[in-house]
Amino acid sequence: MTxxxxxxxxxxxxxxxxxxxxxxxxxxxxSFVVGIARVHRLWIVRFLAGFYTEVFRGTSALIMIFWxxxxxxxxxGWQLVPMWAGTLALGLTYGAYGSEIVRGALNSVDPAQxxxxxxxxxxxxxxxxxxxxxxxxxxxxxxxxxxxxxxLKGTALVSVMGMGDLAFSGNLVRLALQESAEIYTYILLIxxxxxxxxxxxxxxxxxxxxxxxxxxxxxxxxxxxxGRPETTGVGGGVV
Amino acid sequence: MTWDWSAVxxxxxxxWDGLLVTLQALVLGSLISFALGLVWxxxxxxxxRWVRWPVGVVTEFIRNTPLLVQLFFLFYVLPEWDITFSAxxxxxxxxxxxxxxxxxxxxxxxxxGVPAGQWEAxxxxxxPMTRTWTAVIxxxxxxxxxxxxxxxxISMLKDTPMLMAITVLDMLGEAxxxxxxxxxxxxxxxxxxxxxxxxxxxxxxxxxxxxxxLVR
Numbered sequence: 001m002t003x004x005x006x007x008x009x010x011x012x013x014x015x016x017x018x019x020x021x022x023x024x025x026x027x028x029x030x031s032f033v034v035g036i037a038r039v040h041r042l043w044i045v046r047f048l049a050g051f052y053t054e055v056f057r058g059t060s061a062l063i064m065i066f067w068x069x070x071x072x073x074x075x076x077g078w079q080l081v082p083m084w085a086g087t088l089a090l091g092l093t094y095g096a097y098g099s100e101i102v103r104g105a106l107n108s109v110d111p112a113q114x115x116x117x118x119x120x121x122x123x124x125x126x127x128x129x130x131x132x133x134x135x136x137x138x139x140x141x142x143x144x145x146x147x148x149x150x151x152l153k154g155t156a157l158v159s160v161m162g163m164g165d166l167a168f169s170g171n172l173v174r175l176a177l178q179e180s181a182e183i184y185t186y187i188l189l190i191x192x193x194x195x196x197x198x199x200x201x202x203x204x205x206x207x208x209x210x211x212x213x214x215x216x217x218x219x220x221x222x223x224x225x226x227g228r229p230e231t232t233g234v235g236g237g238v239v
Numbered sequence: 240m241t242w243d244w245s246a247v248x249x250x251x252x253x254x255w256d257g258l259l260v261t262l263q264a265l266v267l268g269s270l271i272s273f274a275l276g277l278v279w280x281x282x283x284x285x286x287x288r289w290v291r292w293p294v295g296v297v298t299e300f301i302r303n304t305p306l307l308v309q310l311f312f313l314f315y316v317l318p319e320w321d322i323t324f325s326a327x328x329x330x331x332x333x334x335x336x337x338x339x340x341x342x343x344x345x346x347x348x349x350x351x352g353v354p355a356g357q358w359e360a361x362x363x364x365x366x367p368m369t370r371t372w373t374a375v376i377x378x379x380x381x382x383x384x385x386x387x388x389x390x391x392x393i394s395m396l397k398d399t400p401m402l403m404a405i406t407v408l409d410m411l412g413e414a415x416x417x418x419x420x421x422x423x424x425x426x427x428x429x430x431x432x433x434x435x436x437x438x439x440x441x442x443x444x445x446x447x448x449x450x451x452x453l454v455r
Contacts, residue, residue: 058436156305195303
């Protein structure tokens with residue numbers, strides 16, 4: 001491989017990382033908003049949030065990407081820059097999965113904690129901010145970590161739309177060299193390294209957050225795997 | 240927004256073709272992933288680390304890299320090594336292999352969930368190893384993991400559109416072809432999007448019901 005082709009791969013990595021950061025931010029925002037809405041007092045809020053989750057989780061991420069690229073522009077008369085279109089499609093889809101994680105974690109907080117908050121006449125917002133979230137967020141980290149890996153894998157989908165991400169640069173190099181074993185091995189390895197770094201990062205985060213509420217991270221993931229009835233599921237152990 | 244019902248009507252014959260291909264890929268992919276996942280899970284329980292280590296590394300690698308790139312890898316690299324499959328076969332193998340690394344964890348959880356007393360009873364009854372597995376451990380383990388496996392079938396369903404990238408005419412492939420031929424993107428893409436929800440939502444409800452019945 002020549003250095004010019006490596007440059008292409010580096011550009012691909014940069015696009016993938018950008019897309020990963022942007023869409024994970026959007027997905028995180030969506031997860032928290034929708035996930036919290038799913039435990040709201042009013043049934044209509046819960047219903048709408050549930051509807052959102054089922055629709056975006058029910059369909060395929062790739063179809064969502066096609067939809068955002070091809071249906072949205074003529075339907076609403078505006079066109080998105082590919083980066084934002086990709087971010088939107090991935091963020092909304094994976095946010096729907098994330099909202100299930102948030103909801104599950106909020107529900108897993110001991111109800112006595114909330115009752116204590118009511119007894120101390122905390123407002124609903126204070127209860128959420130001061131009681132529920134600090135205890136629920138550390139629980140969310142391991143499943144979020146898995147979801148982040150799924151999102152990383154999902155970013156490869158935008159290459160189908162011709163966006164120059166890592167997978168797409170792999171295709172370009174294949175066409176240039178007329179030889180695919182080497183470049184695809186490299187591409188897979190690069191994805192694996194990024195995924196590995198993300199896992200480490202999330203594990204560190206979990207450790208810090210759990211230390212904040214006086215707990216240590218659990219080792220076993222096997223029970224987590226069985227206890228995931230609520231999801232139609234991407235990825236391992238999304239609770 | 241313009242919505243043209245006649246385009247929907249024109250698309251429907253292609254839709255059914257695509258649905259058939261999608262379901263074929265799904266069924267075959269699931270079978271591969273169920274079988275291969277069990278093999279991985281059992282290999283991970285062998286006493287020697289010379290087996291566990293390579294299996295662990297390989298499955299971890301497959302699980303953490305995008306299915307799309309794996310599809311490209313199999314589709315473009317295997318012919319270079321003089322192994323040629325049809326696009327459909329390649330896709331089914333790739334999906335099956337990719338998801339076997341997930342089902343492997345499910346099986347592992349199921350096997351670990353079998354109470355230690357069952358193992359001890361099997362030892363006390365002097366059952367041979369194969370009999371212990373086939374008659375005692377696996378029936379109990381698999382019963383518990385059926386809903387979790389079902390959930391992975393549903394996520395597999397949602398990954399089958401990727402086969403389009405290696406020229407398989409699944410639902411998305413048919414929709415894209417139709418859209419490019421007729422310059423109507425809205426209708427076919429929306430139809431298949433809705434179709435996915437219509438299939439996967441009841442399926443997920445079914446899995447939840449199964450969960451309540453089988454896992455206690």
